[in-house]
Amino acid sequence: MITISGFVNFIILAVLVMLISVGLDRLFIHIVPFRLFYYAMRFPGVVLHEVAHIAGCLISGAEIKKIVLFSETGGSVTYAKPRIPLIGTVIISTAPLFVLPLILAGVTWIFGSYFGCYVPLAFPSGWDAGTGLYDMINGVITIFKTNLITHFNGWFLLYLYLIGSIILSLSPSGQDIKNAAVGIGILIALCLLVIGTGYQPGIALISLIISLMNNAFSVGLMFEIITAVVAIPFLALYSTRGS
Numbered sequence: 001m002i003t004i005s006g007f008v009n010f011i012i013l014a015v016l017v018m019l020i021s022v023g024l025d026r027l028f029i030h031i032v033p034f035r036l037f038y039y040a041m042r043f044p045g046v047v048l049h050e051v052a053h054i055a056g057c058l059i060s061g062a063e064i065k066k067i068v069l070f071s072e073t074g075g076s077v078t079y080a081k082p083r084i085p086l087i088g089t090v091i092i093s094t095a096p097l098f099v100l101p102l103i104l105a106g107v108t109w110i111f112g113s114y115f116g117c118y119v120p121l122a123f124p125s126g127w128d129a130g131t132g133l134y135d136m137i138n139g140v141i142t143i144f145k146t147n148l149i150t151h152f153n154g155w156f157l158l159y160l161y162l163i164g165s166i167i168l169s170l171s172p173s174g175q176d177i178k179n180a181a182v183g184i185g186i187l188i189a190l191c192l193l194v195i196g197t198g199y200q201p202g203i204a205l206i207s208l209i210i211s212l213m214n215n216a217f218s219v220g221l222m223f224e225i226i227t228a229v230v231a232i233p234f235l236a237l238y239s240t241r242g243s
Helices: 004-031 035-060 087-114 131-150 155-168 174-197 200-242
Strands: 064-068 076-079
Touching: 004 035, 004 087, 004 155, 004 174, 004 200, 035 064, 035 076, 035 087, 035 155, 087 155, 087 174, 087 200, 131 200, 155 200, 174 200
Parallel strands: none
Antiparallel strands: 064 076
């Protein structure tokens, strides 16, 4: 069962995943040598990000008014007020955080099963800032070494492109967070109240939801580490150009 400390750890993990995604996106803006190349890299992730928002609208009963899947400034989904009050906006705004890790896992399964890539990512069942992160980094090193050195696989480069693009679009935008801020605050307060009062049915439900979301965020963190490794050659090129 979830405890207050466990719930706080979950919030920390969620914020960490979002901050790393935003940080990586800003890093790639500066280090990718050509703007068109940057747009090409962002395209799959931005489209999937907006599709996740569309799914959130459908789930929450919000009427979709306008869809922009991709532009130079990103994408957007304009929608009417959801039928589900407060929580509906949270669902729409944070949908990419939960949908995109599932897509990442699916892409990994496809490339591992049908394209011969060595990607046996063992996603942790929960967040452990010590051993969990250490195991992730070791796993990423093994994946790169196997696919690029031990047994070179060209499909692995396409795999890196796809997951890198998705990771750069994983985090909700600033406007998404602003839209959902009140609902998120209320949900966090309610969860803490239920856990603090020891109401077992409520704690059981929260524990189930947090467990599923923890898995999604842990998957996201794993791929963020991989994307950070992908950024190293671009960073080296950028440093060379700047010197």
